[in-house]
Each structure stands twice: as C-alpha cells, then as structure tokens.
Amino acid sequence: MTTTLPQPQARETAGDPRPRRRLNTPMLLAYLVLTVGIVVTLFPFMWMLLTSLKSFQELFNLAFLPTAPTLDNYRQVLTETKFVQWFANSLLVAGVTTATVLFFDSMVGYTLAKFDFPGKNLIFILILSTLMIPTEMLVIPWFVGVSDLQLTRSVPGAYFAIMFPGLMSAFGVFLMRQFFETLPDDLLEAARIDGMSEFGIFWRIALPLVRPALASLAIFTFLGNWNAFLWPLIVIQKPEFRTLPVGTALFNGEAGTQWGLIMAASSLAVIPVLIVFAIFQKQIIEGIVLTGMKG
C-alpha cells in the first residue's frame, strides 16, 4: 500500500506523553451499549440454567427465578437417559479426531512449508480446494459407502463410521503451513547435519516450536467434532452410539417435550464447552486472528 499521508509533525509526538484517556461521554456510552449487548447475548444461558433448576410444577410459571430450586432434572437426565453414554461417545469421537488431525495436519503443513519437491503447489491447492466442497455433497457417497461396508452395527465399525470424515482437515493443513513457514530453515539444517532423521527433525525440533498453533488447532478441532451434527445424525443407527448433539436433538421424540430435562441436558452439554473455552480463550482467539488475517 502506498501512503501519501503527511507524517505527524514533530511537536505532536515529541512533546509531553499523550494524556491518559479518562472516562468521557463516548466511552461511557460504549460501556452502556456493550453491557446491554452482553445481557441480551447471555440471556439464553441464564434462562437455560434457571429453567433447568425449576421443578415440573413451576416450569410454565413465567417467573424468572425458580422459587424452590431443585437438581431433580439433572438427576433424571443422568440416571434415566443415556446421557452419560452420549457424553462418552462424544468425548471419544472428538478426542480421537483431534489427535489424528494434530498429527497428520502438522505433518502435511510442515512438508508443504519446509520441503522443495515437484507437485508441492498442486497438492496444496488441491487440499485447500476441498474447503469449498459442501458437506451435503459428500455425505451421500459416504453414506452409500458405509452402508455397503455394513459398518454401523458393531462397536469399532460404528465409531469409525462416525469419525472417519474428521480424521484430517484442510483447514488445519492451511493453519499449520502458515506457522511452519515462519520457522528458520537453519535450525532444521543444523539438525540434519547432526544426522537426525527427517521424522526426528519434524517431531523433536519443528513440532515443539509451533505449540501455540497446535493448541489453537486442537481446540477448534475438538469443538468442531464435539458439536458435529449432520453426519452423526445420518450415520448413527443405534441409540447407544449417539453423540451428545444427536442424543439431545432426539430427546423430544422419545420423552415428549420435557422441558426441564431438556434444559438440564443442554446445560450439561454447554458447561464443559464453556469451561474449555474459558481456559483456552487466548489460543482460540489467536487462531481466528491468524486464519482470518492470512486467509
């Protein structure tokens, strides 16, 4: 970008330090608007939590606060539904896919950033172009394939069927390549001269240096697979294989609309995610900034 802006004159910058910004009217207005926005944004969470604590009798009472808060809905969700099983399924699916995405995506990103070989750009463009393919287009052939192989009935097969589309991600390849490109070549070259194996250089030298990127990728992948809906809804045939989103979505059909239970189940599904988010907030936001800026 060319800039023809006049440079700030010397007296503006070299004089006294800029006065510290005090509370003024525009700032107060900003606080006011932001607070109203926060209340609106968080109201659904508050409503969910408060409703989950209401007994069946006062459920349709329009009062905001429960008069006699009870954990009965939570007890019912945990003991009378398959919630614990769904939770474990989601944990397994999201855990395995996160591990494979981290390993393979960083290996591909590293290779594309740090090696020189024929076909490199083509491979990168091909992998990146898969981001444009709508999932809806892929699920039909996936479903046909999974049905042909009859994977959905037994234990390892059913879980494999749920998680195979997420074992690697093009987004992760893109993110990791961006990070590995910033690593100095000298460092890798030095290890090469020391006689380290190529995998050793990747695993023991390069990977530890991109830990922040791995953290963002891990969180995004975990959240994405934890919340995945379309494919699990299609592929899961037996109730015991349901993931948390599919289990909660189908709550209605099986139990009638039991709002107290639904709100308790929703709270139980939301709370772990919010805790993970609170812990890794910084990495999540850095991840967005990096992909957004360089995208």
Added chain:
Amino acid sequence: MRRHQTRTAYTFLLIPLVFFLIVRFLPTFSALRLSLFDWNILKDQQPFVGTENYQRLFADEKFGQALRNTALYTVIGVPAQIALGLIVALMLNKIRALRGLFRALYFAPYVTPIVAAAWVWQWLFSPQFGPVNTFLIWLHITPQNFLNSPSQALATTAALVVWQNLGFQIVLFLAGLSAIPRSYYEAAEIDGANGSQAFWKITLPLLNPTIVFSVVTGTISYLQLFTQVVNLNFTDQGGPLGSTTTVALYIYQIAFGRYQMGYASAITVVLFVIILAITLFQLRFLTRRYDI
C-alpha cells in the same frame, strides 16, 4: 539433495493424500455420477437417467422455496452479523477496562453446541410461555407467534444464527482494527477530519480484507445452513409451511427421508456450483486496493 527431499516429502504425505483422495475427492466425483442416475438405495434397479434429475429440479416447487429461503437467510444474516460485529468491535476498541471479559462473553455463543442453543431458542420464543413474549406484553406490544408463524419463523431462525456467529465476527474485526496504524488517525485529526470522516475514509477501507473474508466465509456457511433449522423444529422440519427450509435441509430430506440418492445428489451439485460461483464473484468484486 532435492531427490532426497522429494522422497521424504512424499513419504510424509502418503497417508494424508490417500485420505483426501478417498474421503474428499472420490465422493465429490461419486456425487456427480450419482446425480445422473435414478438411484434409490432401497431399490435393486438404479437406471441411468442422464440429466433428468436436473430437469426435475426446475419444476420442483419445494426446491424453489428452499432456494429462496436460503438466499433470504444469507442476505439477512451476513450483513446483520457484519454490521453488529463491527459496531461491537468499535465500541470494544473505545474502552480499556473489562475489554477481555466483554470479548469472551460475546464469544460464548460461538462455542455453544447448536443443538442446545436451539432448544433454548424454542423456549425463549415460545408463543405461550416464552420470556420474549412476556417482555413484549410488559412493553404493551402484542405477543408474536415467532417460530410458529410462517412469516416470522425464518427471521427468528436467522436471529439464532447471528447470535451464534457474532462473537467470531467481533474477534475478526478487533484483529483488523488493531492492524490499522494509530498514526493514520492522528494525521487525519491534524488535517481536521472529524470522527465520522475518519471512519469512512480510514477505518472502513482498511478493514476491507476483514470484510471480504467475513462476507465470503459467512456466505458459504449460510448457504449450507442446516443444524439450526432442523433443531428449531425437529418434529416439523422446515418450519410452518416449509417457511424455514433450506437447500441443505431439503437435500437431507430427499436423501435420508426418501432415499432418493440420485435426485439429492443433483441438488448437492447445484449447491456446489452456486457456492463456487458466488465465492469467486465475491472475491473478484469485493476486493479493493485502497490508496490513502
């Protein structure tokens, strides 16, 4: 040396390349092929029908409705979340204390499972028991039908999507804003520009990359809208009189409700072409080089 590098590179890439080939590329071609067949998974005969599935699309009223709704979601949702995201980001940029906390709180809906959020939304906007109507009555406004009304269900659904995406938009804009050098504003002040001139002449043009990124990724995700729509009305998917149906939901119903894989594949091909065309168009015409 280069041969050694090539060998190592392809050893590292072997498994991922097989994965992307089998799980992404082959299914794409498979969908293209399926779209030329009358492929019902429950029948033994799957005859080749050429472009018949595509011709059927033009006469399909429900597909037309799904397409119109999807367009409507996109033109409501994308501008709404960009405008709101920009406003909140500008305000967050004005304040000092509590900034990190505010940013985190606005972001919370983005990480919330959509299914759980959709349940809460149904309850909030329930015509009889919902707190939103209670609030409207308190303001002496007639209570509304929201998700039960064919004319309001789509907007209520779009509101859920905007609520979920807003935090992501805010973070993008905050990053874009922090990349603008402070000296530009100081120079503008010296030249006598007021706040709104600085916004239109400096902030907005320099946010162009962020806005283009948001429009392109936002449009792609709105064109594939599914989870929110399904979960806001699980027993009557697509809302009252199909008023919230989207293309993605229609594909799901044709493929996994009626098992017409060939026809559903044809719709996915059309969706793919639409996404591709719109994305290329946006990248071509929205990207601007600004000289200040």
